[in-house]
Amino acid sequence: MPEIRSKPFRRLFKPNYLMVYATLGIFLLLYLFGAIMYGKIGFTSIRTFLLLFSDNAYIGISAVGMTMVLITGGIDLSVGAVASLTGMIIAYGTTVMGLHPLLCFAFALLVGVGLGLLMGACVQYLNVPPFITTLTGMFLARGVTSLISRESISIKHPMIDALAGIKFYLKWPNAAGEWVKIKPVASIDLNTIVFLLMIIIGAIILQKTRFGRNVYAIGGSVQSATLMGLPVARTKVLVYGFNGLCSVLAGIAYVLYVKSGWNLALSGAELDVISSCVIGGVMLSGGVGYMWGTLLGVLLKATIPAIITFNGTMNSWWAKIFTGVLLLLFIIIQRAVVASSSRTARKAETAS
């Protein structure tokens, strides 16, 4: 029998963590690059940093649910469409039908979570591959959105304005000891708070609850999870339901961000969400991923357009190109980690 004892730092260097470290490392490098190149024109300001959060909160909120889906070994292509549908429900409900936003929120939640659970049930009980199931869900949600309205509807409701207006300004004491807003003005908005809250909730679910651990087990091996007596069916369905919830929250965040509903809004956003997760170290083959990694993935992916904006001369399409390069890099890193961990596994075996 091999006796593999842990060195104190060994646990920190688990291959699964390596991916998150890689994300962190590349994020820091990129941020450092930005700081050196554009530090003088405000890249390093707290304002810019916080904008990374508030401009991408809807992607991040959706990525929380997506992370869970990906860890089970599934995928959900419907998130952008469901978020868009949410926006349309809110816009049409408040502006055209004159309903209270809370009622619209509740209805959107019902629709989003319901669709999620339905897709989860299709994947689990009808054995339809997640890709096809959620592709169907995507067309369905997108279609219903267009059915409601093909015009962009801007939202005018005091409550939406109020929610979008919630801002906590960062302050510091000036020479006279009074608390004043820092310059340049930086604030944390509601979307950022919800985003970070969802990351924390997601992390707690994944690490501290049986449900979360079952998510990992299913991603590791569905067959084993079943034979170990874990509630595979329930877990899978609930994961898609939770992702539906996240899509709706992302839709609400997007509404607060742009204050309108449009049937083509957020098309392709599901790919932004998935790529954020992958850049954050979540494996598409399932079983591996962390909420903190996803948080870093969202930030890293958001830093690229920020740098391009600061550059000012580059075409914004460069952001896509760099994102593509980054994604490729991370997929290669993942392959390398998988290969090296299976190599150590083989070594351990021959040593025994």
Added chain:
Amino acid sequence: MSGVILEMKGIDMAFPGVQALDGVDFSLRAGEVHALLGENGAGKSTLIKCLTGVHRMDAGTIFLEGKKILPNSPQEAQHLGISTVYQEINLCPNLTVAENIFIGRQPMRRGQIDWKTINRRSQELMRLMGVDIDVTLPLTTFSIAVQQMASIARAVDINARVLILDEPTSSLDEHEVARLFEVMRDLKARGLGIVFITHFLNQVYQIADRITVLRNGRLVGEYMADEINKLELVTHMIGKDMNVIYDLKKAPQEEGAPVVLEASNLGIPGKVEEISLHVKKGELLGFAGLLGSGRTETAEMLFGVVKPSKGSVSMNGEKLVASSPLDSIRRKMAFCPEDRKRDGIVAELSVRENIGLAVQALRGFMHPMKPQEQQKLADRFIRLLSIQTPDAEKKVGELSGGNQQKVILARWMATQPDLLILDEPTRGIDVGAKAEIQRLMLEMCIGGMGIIFISSELDEIIRCANRIIVMRDLEKAAELDGEDCQQADILAIIANEETEEAMAE
């Protein structure tokens, strides 16, 4: 011995076309290791699956400690105290050892998973099994043996009263098996009833107290391990007298039969040293030697799977130039590779399609076989080789190992080769099927085919081969006459060099 803990009575179970279990009784006592034996398809797995709720039995009753039970799922069986450790590791590779032991029933503290307790208790449990490892590392860090111990730790910790070990030793080495047996004895002493399923009879005698033998879905009998000898046991398992099965005659050799295959100075540096050999029409050439001695590599060079860097191969006097399998097939050579699951069968295709594959490859895809033609071919070989399948449309993956092997044999026989290379054709199949494969080989030889037969089991080589090449350390160590060759001779050659030199003199 203490009382009966588990009692199964009159278990019936039928699958479409097969009566898998027919009135089987089985009883297990607390504190005993009870071996469940039988050939492939005897019904061992089906019986276990009825017990663990994977299958729903058609008739019969199960009593656990006197109470009637009817588990509907593995979970339910586990709750009742019946745990199973399968042959393949059924744990999650991405989780830590500790988590694998506790997942699904983690201790909670203030509404959160109590990782500290999980890690501490897992460490203790593994230590009890004599495995001192860091349980917070992922499962895949460790050897199969450790993973197996972790599954047992998991199974036993669920307050198990009955532990089923389904071929737990098949991927363990000698030391690991010894360690497993220690653990089993320890569990036995704690009053667990252990059902032990295995193909290794030696291990049965090492550890089992009682033995139940099944054959063709029926109970043959229950025996005390120290009251039955191995020969009797095997006779019960296969239901025929061993001597009848082993009464095989070598293919008679004609004087001056033409040489079918000739290879001279074939080699790849570092893989196989220069090797020369020939096979005559109707001759069975045995290839003995340890795994990794160069047997498979030689076969692959002959068939053209790998290109030899020197030497030449000729079939029926014509030199093979291309060194490609297709070229070899055209020159009437055929090759059944070692790992039939990986390289041989196409599990998802039907028996009919699998049998037709090589003939189709030979014709090229421009000339597809008609379904009727395939059907006729398949039917003929199913009859000829007595392949046990309900019909030619069954997926090959659903057949037993022995029958899969026959399908591969049929595939190559259909191309009517002059030379057939069989790499470990009898591995992992049961005694009866082995004997049948051997009989088929010999019949093909009598029909004029030349065969190269590679096997790790010396007795079957000695039984069948007209001539034997012994491989050692990537080269041909000796060539022996198959007629009066003893197992000890071959072993001596494999074992050391001096003997070989002595024999050469």
